[in-house]
Amino acid sequence: MIPLLKIDGLKVSIRTDDGMAQVLDDIGLTLERGRILGVVGESGCGKSTLIRAVMGILPKAAAVEGGHIWFDGENLLVFSEAELNTRIRSSGIGFIPQDPLQALNPVFKVGTQLLETMRRHAPDDGSRGRDRQRRHVARLVDLLRRMQVPDPETALERYPHQFSGGQRQRLLIAAALACSPTLLIADEPTTALDVTTQHQILLLLRELVGEFGLSLLFVTHDFGVVAELCDDLCVIYAGQTVEAGTVQAVLQAPSHPYTRALLACHPDRATSFVGIPGLVPSPLARPAGCQFADRCGEALPRCRTSSPLPVKTRSGANVRCVQYA
Amino acid sequence: MTKAVRQGGPLLGRRKMGGLAAGALVAGAFPAATSTFAQAADASTFVSGFALPMNLDPHQVYDVPMQSMMLNAYDNLYRYEGDPPEIVPWLAESHTVSDDGLSWEFKLRPNLKFHDDSPLTADDVVYSFRRMLALALAPAGAFLKILKPENVTAPEPLLVRFKLETSYAPFLAAIPSICIVNPRAIKPNEKNGDWGKTWLASNGAGSGAYRIVPEGYRPLEYLDMEINEGHFKGWSDNAKPVKKIAYRPTKETSTRILALLNGTLDCTDPNLPADQVEQINASKIAFVQKDIVMRTFVVRMNNTKPPFDNLNARLCFAHAFNYMGFINDILGGYATRDPYPMPENLWGVPKDAKGYDYDLKKAKEYMAKAMAEGAPMKRPLEIHVQSENEQSVQGAQLFQSELAQIGINLKVVGNIWSNLTTAAAKPETTPDMWVHWVSTYFVDPENWVGQMYDSQFHGTWKASSYYKNPEVDVLLRKARGLVKQEERAPLYEQAIRKIMADSPDIWIYNSMQLQGFNKRVKGRRFCTVGQGAELRWITLAG
């Protein structure tokens, strides 16, 4: 069976005041049906651009320079805006945004906003007009109840600022599920929440994937969350996939020096709190060779000249490092 | 210099230039356009561009716009008709005056009626004059000093008697300025003894050829009047009078011209700028009517302020104004040179007296003489103009550029009428020079020389040159006390000769009135009092 989502060789550049920025430079990842894939990377590594590329909402100044995004066997990059809207967004891919406070339109009732999506994207069940709307409301109320939003019946009549952060995130998860998509993309959905709420949300997501037969692409900078939630893992650095594999494989035996460095930083694991020295190279001036070479403790002279390609390691992961080439 | 032109060129966007050019083309072409809104089809409504008075009460306001309103809506005991103007019996059939000039009796026509069909009798005339005196506003100016309210009486139903305090020759001349109003319409609307002032300001209570429609009135904006079929004069002399007069005063000159040219207006106000004449006469739809009126244009000099207290200095200024250049080039010849302190077409003017001409050489000579006598001719002088009145500004600018040639520094200062009249109340605050017209309030030399150069009027704007010559005072006061014109005329001629020798002001021209008319307007009759605003003879062709 073909994977639900497969990205290969994705290159995206963005025109800025100071020149062309190579934001994504050869991203590759695969999400199998029914699984949860965690995409991990520091801020500025291109996670947001990756999601925007999948959703087809790249900024105007951005250009896709290469690669494919296969969703259920079709290349989304060749879809027109209209096709994306009618076939993919919400109905095919549900989206859970990063900051639940910022993502809801502050001046419209929650119900108005959620129903706006359903009106266009909910599967056609033959009902029309008022009837259709009534069914949508009923489904939303059901979902909200499932998401443990208090007073689901009146919630739709309230404004976003009348909910707490955790409740808003539940609203958005319900919204993402409302049109029965097969894929959910979650963009660091828990960063804005406190630890307890974060944990509850993760549990909820885990349950939902099983319950609704979904696949989930989960973007985060937090290995802890990945360990808790995901089946597979994909580490990106400076617009490139540097390591990918099952969570178990990668976390037990991280192959890429960057993955190892990241893991070392993680408060759960770190013996002492050390950051990775140096900065992510500017997308405006990508160095030749390995992007991580400047910060890598194990760098060799050839790291700065030849760009490594991803290779399979013994543990079954894909790694982009000359050590394995 | 062409370089500078090229620099300016690109700044004007192509489209802008196009728009302007189109505007210019249109300006030539539009008389052909027949607009939906040119209401030429309605031959029963005359749309008048005359200005409206501040309010509709003829006892509160007395100015040129009021005359144009009241001549149609109200009647007077006597009225000026014709050109040259002649005072003729109107509501009164005749009048008598006692030999001492103190007792005047007016006999009314029988069967006169107000608009509400109530009879107009001597009691109503008495009420009208008492009301006018009690309000003591502008129209009362000529009467307050000479007439007490209790001395207006009605000894018989059709006889009105006036007992004057002193003999006042212009009394009859001022009679047409007072309208007869209907007490039965006014009294129910009186409040706190205000003589119905508030009510009559927006309503009509007259007997005139046309009746005011109060619903069609908005102060200074519009006024509708409809025909009074039962007017005492009857309509036998006009087979097809207009049924409705719609006053639509138009504030901007350009709108006024356009409105005349597309048929929105049947006539403009009577103060059309000379530069517009050619364009209107070239159109298919309208023409300009020219009439000589009695309205003099004067540059006043404050005779109390040096150098204007010096005769040679005043003569210098009198020779430095380019009279004919102003009249011919700026006014397009639509004015008559008038060297007298009075309209040259009025009686009492010494026709043989010679005025002053534009002659910079003479002006320089007088200037030298004046300076020898210590007059500060080189001090910066000011001439105040009425900013809203373009012609006064132009006259002053012309004067300024002439004076600059002989080394006199004159500054043009824009001002407004209410400030100027306030300033003219005291010699210290009166400007060095200022510019104004003197219109016909009543047809009598008193309206000009009498009130301008008799020193008892110092403090009013008409006497704002603060000229004082005891001989002139004696002559003018004597003439005011006599009744017969043939006795008064020589006195005025003598006074004017003396005034002209003293050259207290610079007298420039007597106006020619320019008024645009739609060609469908027929039967107009002109009289300088009211500037031809009486519309009872008008017919609309087509």
Place this chain on the structure above:
Amino acid sequence: MLRFVLRRCALVLPSLLGLLVVTFLLIHAVPSDPAVAMAGDAATPEQIAHLRQQYGLDRPMWEQFGLYLGKVASFDFGESAFSHRPVALDIVQRLPATLELTFASLLLSVLIGVPLGVVAALKHNSWPDYALRIFSVLGVAVAAFWFAIMLQFLFSMTLGWLPLRGDLSATMSRPPVVTGFLLLDSLIAGRWDAFGDAVRHLFLPAVTLALGGLATIVRFTRSGVLDTLQHDFVLYERAVGYSRSRLVWIYVLRNSLTATVTQIGLLFGGLIAGGVVVEAIFDWPGIGSYTVQAILTGDRQVMLAVTLLVGAVYAMVNILVDVVHGLLDPRLMGRA
């Protein structure tokens, strides 16, 4: 909501009082003697003295102010020194015409300006944006009177589509006055002919007046939309597949209108004053020409009343603006 409005109204009163004091002092510092001007061209010094006494102009200024304040409290704005008509009556008759013109022009500038502002924002920093910005600035910079004359040329003279001046054709009889608003009164009387005629008369002045407001509305809508487009929810709404037009014209626009609404409030005050020139050219029987007339003749009662009136309208509109802000953004209501 009601309490909020009432509290705002209560706050307006001291401001209006302050406005009254300031204007009163200013206007009474004017040297021209109203009595002189009031008495008319042919008046004698005795008449002038009489008037001065009659109108209390010979009393000390504080006494005049006290008298005036007492009258204003009962909505008596005195009598015009020149027309001798009650100022309140003149204002009641003229204000509707100005309001009608103001509303019409605001409506035009909003209907045209908001979409243009949105387009300019969507095409940010490209030629359509530049063109719209330059165009809208042109609208502010063009001399209204010149533009008005050009409109008269085109629509009244050459094409003959629209009337040149006034608010109703001279041959059209006026509908009976009920509200004072000509359009409303025509409708109330069922006079469709008068209504159509009045609308045609309203058109050119409203377009002229709309020009200045249009630029402001384009400018502020543009920056409001640009600001909103930065927000995450726009990205979210795109990601979940809102239709583009509904996203822009409903969901983004409503968030962007706060500044525009504030500007509309400010414009309203400006339009009444800015109407002066337009009212003069089109002979519109409104408050603008009335004000200029009052100033030219030094009519203090009218100047005072108009200043107060415009101040009050300004204050009322700003309260309305706050209310609209509340309606646009429910978060503000929560706070109020």
Place this chain on the structure above:
Amino acid sequence: MRPIFARLARDVPAMLGLGIVVFVLLLAVLGPWIAPYPGDASASHLLRRLKPPSLDYPFGTDNLGRDIFSRVILGARGALQIALAVVVASMLIGVPLGLLAGYRSGWLSETIMRITDVVLAIPQLVLALALAQLLSPSLESAMLALSLTYWPFFTRIVYAETRRLSGSLFVDALRGVGAGTSRIVFLHILPNALSPVIVRATIGLGFTILVAAVLGFLGMGATPPAPDWGLAIAESRTYLPKAWWYAAFPGVAILITVMGFNLLGDGLRDLVDPRIRRSR
């Protein structure tokens, strides 16, 4: 400063505005040397009245036979003088008041801001006209009237900025190290509050030219024979619609100048601070 200018340079309308402003400044400085008939500032020539545009008189002649092209060029100086005088005067009143009200609190601050509100509520045109009448209509009184109605805008901006800055960390820090009030206000707050003031002033320059023209139109501005644009339009009204050039060219001069200042001001506004979008 450099990156701001670089960003401004990419903003086409703002650059157009800058170009116009520089051009008008040049005209103002060099006017008497550029104008073909500099004497026409005051002289009159009755024989060539109201001539349409031609090679000799590219913009035609006016009611006293003066070359309109020359008078349009000569008018630039006056227009800029009025605008600068009014804006500088308003800033001199408005900025200190705003600093005072913003930095101090209590009754003084309250009083200043209430007065500011009251003045803002006075219809600008009415006050300007009334004042022009008070002092007899002249350019000086028009300028005074405009300044008296324009300063509250500066007070408001500076007040808001001062309030914001005086609550900010770095001012707290300055107070902590014992910096004096005047030092804080003039060396630290004022420079930071300056950019919105400059933007407001730029737009104010254009606005003032326009209002001065309206005052001229109503006979309350410049007095003849000054080659003032607004006055020329006012004078031309009697000769319209025939002498279209008389009103058109001074009108275009006002249009372009006001547009220049507005475009430049808008560009600066977009650059300097997105927040002032909300403060008119």
